[in-house]
Amino acid sequence: xxxxxxxxxxxxxxxxxxxxxxxxxxxxxxxxxxxxxxxxxxxxxxxxxxxxxxxxxxxxxxxxxxxxxxxxxxxxxxxxxxxxxxxxxxxxxxxxxxxxxxxxxxxxxxxxxxxxx
Amino acid sequence: xxxxxxxxxxxxxxxxxxxxxxxxxxxxxxxxxxxxxxxxxxxxxxxxxxxxxxxxxxxxxxxxxxxxxxxxxxxxxxxxxxxxxxxxxxxxxxxxxxxxxxxxxxxxxxxxxxxxxxx
Numbered sequence: 342x343x344x345x346x347x348x349x350x351x352x353x354x355x356x357x358x359x360x361x362x363x364x365x366x367x368x369x370x371x372x373x374x375x376x377x378x379x380x381x382x383x384x385x386x387x388x389x390x391x392x393x394x395x396x397x398x399x400x401x402x403x404x405x406x407x408x409x410x411x412x413x414x415x416x417x418x419x420x421x422x423x424x425x426x427x428x429x430x431x432x433x434x435x436x437x438x439x440x441x442x443x444x445x446x447x448x449x450x451x452x453x454x455x456x457x458x
Numbered sequence: 459x460x461x462x463x464x465x466x467x468x469x470x471x472x473x474x475x476x477x478x479x480x481x482x483x484x485x486x487x488x489x490x491x492x493x494x495x496x497x498x499x500x501x502x503x504x505x506x507x508x509x510x511x512x513x514x515x516x517x518x519x520x521x522x523x524x525x526x527x528x529x530x531x532x533x534x535x536x537x538x539x540x541x542x543x544x545x546x547x548x549x550x551x552x553x554x555x556x557x558x559x560x561x562x563x564x565x566x567x568x569x570x571x572x573x574x575x576x577x
């Protein structure tokens with residue numbers, strides 16, 4: 342149980358375009374999902390906490406107008422990178438916290454590798 | 459200040475030997491949780507082991523054990539009988555107390571340690 346999927350796994354886009362990444366909890370309902378960004382051989386940096394039915398909470402330094410997060414249902418959160426630029430190229434990972442588990446226990450999606458040309 | 463510190467950027471171990479990956483943490487919250495994750499080259503994050511701040515015993519999960527030294531604020535991961543498939547990046551992470559609201563359950567990750575297992 343507690344499977345999280347992400348789509349797409351890889352995306353290449355041109356500079357200036359917008360890219361949407363989906364994160365789904367497949368076998369549980371997730372009121373809270375998290376979005377991370379990871380550069381090669383570096384740590385995961387939390388970008389924002391997504392809560393179903395309310396606005397996402399962004400970490401300091403993350404542009405909310407650049408990285409739009411929508412958590413419209415208990416099984417789906419989306420991250421849209423707007424007007425993408427080469428510096429947005431990164432590995433984006435989402436995670437979800439299943440109810441009834443230890444606080445902080447998160448199940449991660451397989452990640453999305455974004456390359457902006 | 460770093461809340462989670464992993465001081466070993468890279469570690470090497472011979473197959474079938476044990477290896478310890480270091481993790482120290484900093485928090486003033488009496489209630490916290492510590493997690494270890496493995497990230498192979500595919501990028502997926504695999505949960506390995508968990509230690510709660512109030513747990514009396516060190517956590518163990520198969521070949522993984524956590525050497526929890528609360529007074530020293532360290533939570534080192536021990537992998538016994540290393541296998542070639544253990545080669546990956548390993549992250550220590552901490553969840554602090556009940557932050558409430560939208561920060562509930564947030565994790566802070568260390569810098570990671572790349573483990574290479576030699577045959």
